[in-house]
Amino acid sequence: MTEKNPISDLGVLVTDLRRASMGDAAPAAVKQIMEDVFKKPQDICDIVPEFIENDTLLYEDEFVSIWHCRFIPERTTPPHDHQITAIIGIYRGAEHNDIYEMYPDSSLRKTGETVLLAGEVLQMSPTTIHTVSCASIEPCCGIHVYLGELTVVERSLFDMATGNALPYTEETYRRLMSIK
Numbered sequence: 001m002t003e004k005n006p007i008s009d010l011g012v013l014v015t016d017l018r019r020a021s022m023g024d025a026a027p028a029a030v031k032q033i034m035e036d037v038f039k040k041p042q043d044i045c046d047i048v049p050e051f052i053e054n055d056t057l058l059y060e061d062e063f064v065s066i067w068h069c070r071f072i073p074e075r076t077t078p079p080h081d082h083q084i085t086a087i088i089g090i091y092r093g094a095e096h097n098d099i100y101e102m103y104p105d106s107s108l109r110k111t112g113e114t115v116l117l118a119g120e121v122l123q124m125s126p127t128t129i130h131t132v133s134c135a136s137i138e139p140c141c142g143i144h145v146y147l148g149e150l151t152v153v154e155r156s157l158f159d160m161a162t163g164n165a166l167p168y169t170e171e172t173y174r175r176l177m178s179i180k
């Protein structure tokens with residue numbers, strides 16, 4: 001017997017995530033959907049088109065921002081926060097996250113790291129500071145869900161060389177991206 005794909009297309013997943021993001025229990029509800037769906041990463045591969053951009057905004061409103069993200073080997077994002085809850089699911093490759101904390105003396109220190117493999121989901125708090133890189137030979141692809149309007153949230157980037165917090169802009173993000 002052939003098992004039915006629980007999500008027929010990307011639009012259905014986006015609609016389900018939008019609905020889940022509006023309730024009081026949004027973090028748990030969105031995480032549950034992500035865990036259910038990413039259990040079968042090949043099903044996500046089957047419904048995601050080949051996006052040209054590495055970061056593609058699939059949907060955004062005041063409750064949720066849903067992105068398709070692709071990380072290319074040998075590049076690492078600058079440390080950044082989100083100021084809203086983030087729930088990340090990986091369906092291809094592997095994503096390496098270094099976790100940082102800002103100490104009272106304004107120094108940024110690495111406090112942990114985690115590698116997400118295809119099929120895994122990670123929830124991050126609004127204040128989590130992290131860098132992201134690709135931990136696989138092939139590009140790492142996933143769906144990133146943020147519980148708020150990410151494009152208008154005032155959040156920070158951190159310059160690893162100086163430890164300075166900077167307002168998040170796409171231009172600064174690209175400038176601080178490191179290449180091995």
Ligand SMILES: [Fe+2]
Nearest residue numbers: 080082130132
């Ligand atoms: Fe991030």
